[in-house]
Each structure stands twice: as C-alpha cells, then as structure tokens.
Amino acid sequence: MSQQLQNKEKCPRCGKNDLITDGESGEIFCSKCGFVIPEKISDASPERIFSDSNPNKSRTGDRTSLTRHDQGLSTIISPINKDSTGKPLSSSMKSSLSQLRKLDSRSNINNSTDRNLKQALSELLKMKEKLSLSDTVSEKAAYIYRKALERKLVRGRSITALIASSLYAACRETETPRTLKEVSSIINIPKKELSVCYRLLVKELDLRMPIIDSVSCIAKIASVAKLSEKTKRCAMKILKKAEEERILSGKEPMGLAAAALYLASLVMWDKITQKTIADAAGVTEVTVRNRCKNLKKFMDL
C-alpha cells in the first residue's frame, strides 16, 4: 500500500472533499466515488511553497520533459479576445495581442526544426507504447534525437526511421533488451534502413554503447519460453564461464543466451526443444546449434 496524502480540493464528479493523492503514482483520485482526475498527475515530492501565507499549495506547473517538443514549458496565448475576468479587450489591446500571437506562432511551431521535433516526438510516444518501454528510455531517445537535429542529421532522411533508431539507441544505452529486429518489425520500418540510421547516430553523435550483456538476455528469453529459475541460473553460470574463456566476442548475444539456456535445460532435464528456444530468442535453430557447439567445445559438457 502506497502512501496517500489528503487533498483539499473537491471531487469534480461527486463534489465531496475526499480527494487523495497516491504517493506512488502521483494520481489524484476521489476516495468516495473512485474518480481519477485526468491530466492532474503531479509528482509526489514535497510541494514548493514560496510564501508561508499561501494557503493554496498549487504546483508550479507540469514537470518538464524532453519528450515534449518545448519540454513542457510552453505558454499559450489564448485565441479569445477577453481578459481574465471575461470582459472584451480594448481595440488597442486587441491589435497588440494579435501581433504577439503572430510572433509567438512563428517562434514556436512554425520554425521548421520545431515542427520536425514535434512530429518526431509524437511518433516516439506511439513507438514507446508499442514496444512497452519505460519513460527513461523514451526520454533518452528524445535527447538523442534533439542532438541529431542539432547536427542536422535529419536532412533527407525519414523522421520515422530516425526517431525509431534513436529509440533503439536509447534501448542500447540503457541496456534494455530490444533487438533491432523487434523494433523494425513492430514499428514497420525495414531493418536495413533502421540500422543505417542507427550507425549514423552512433558515429556522428559519438555515442558510446555498452556491450550487450548476454546474461541480461537470458532473463528475457527464459520468461518468453517459460523456463524454470533453476535452468536460468545454470545458463548464467555457463555464460559467465564462457566469458572467462573469451569466446563471446563477435557473436550475437541473443544467440549465445539461447544456446546457454538450451544447454542448461539439458543439464537440468528441463524438457525444451531447440525450436522453442530459438523462437523465444528471435534467432534460428541453426544459430542455437552453432553457438552450442562453441560453448560445448570450451566447457567439456
């Protein structure tokens, strides 16, 4: 059970003073009718109060995020010619406001870089959902894409492909196990195009990618193929040993992990076919066999 904080506002649905802030998710909901207030997810950190006399502990705005084209810091000039009390504006005010609006729209969205960014980021959010990735990864992807924009790498390339490869790069950087193949098939971009963009990003932005740890792939494959914990641990032992023998370089980590799991399943009498494990890992049976051969040779199994 997470920490819950009382909230002074009224529930918009039932009108009762029973709003509660969930300390973990930051959602505000009514304890009487269960209504969750949309778009009002605040962070659970202590509120910022600028004056002690302020009874209304309002927030200072949404959190900033790299996944918004303006990082969540936009100010929108209302298109309605009324002041805050609802009275119509004077004509001189109206004309200066319309000037402001013109300037504002030019400086914001009509800037081609910003327009590009806006489109890319909306695609990014869709992709993030499809690949069920965390905010951390998409933030990182947004950061990479911004860099790419700065370096003018987008010219003449498809936004979709570039933002997708940024996302893939973010996965690599955060060691989130997603293969190029998965990304390409889920987002519907040819693998080749994606890998060209990815290599471009790595090269031009000087990204330092951590080497994929095949041990972390084991967990993923094991859960897809529904293997036992025992087998998983045995496979990790095998890979650790192989790592010491230094026979891992240049091999696909997924293939290696799959082979280690297959060998482990033999040791543990965990009945599993090569096909199942190859499918779970997204490699072919032949690859599993070849990797098995390598591993066996060095481990006298």
Next chain:
DNA sequence: TAAGATAAGAGGGACAT
C-alpha cells in the same frame, strides 16, 4: 519428430584503394 549437417545467400565490419 527433434536434432544435426550442408550449402547458398545476405549484410556488416575491417581494411585497402
């Protein structure tokens, strides 16, 4: 039916031109 073997082909990294 699962596992192993073999061959042709694709694509990418390293290195030279």
Next chain:
DNA sequence: ATGTCAGTCTTATCTTA
C-alpha cells in the same frame, strides 16, 4: 566513396536417430 575479404547469421533442404 568503393571494393574485397573473412566471419557470422539465415533460409532451405536433406539425413540421422
């Protein structure tokens, strides 16, 4: 920039137990 080369992985097909 383009080409070559060794090594890897995939797909397809056949054999073996």
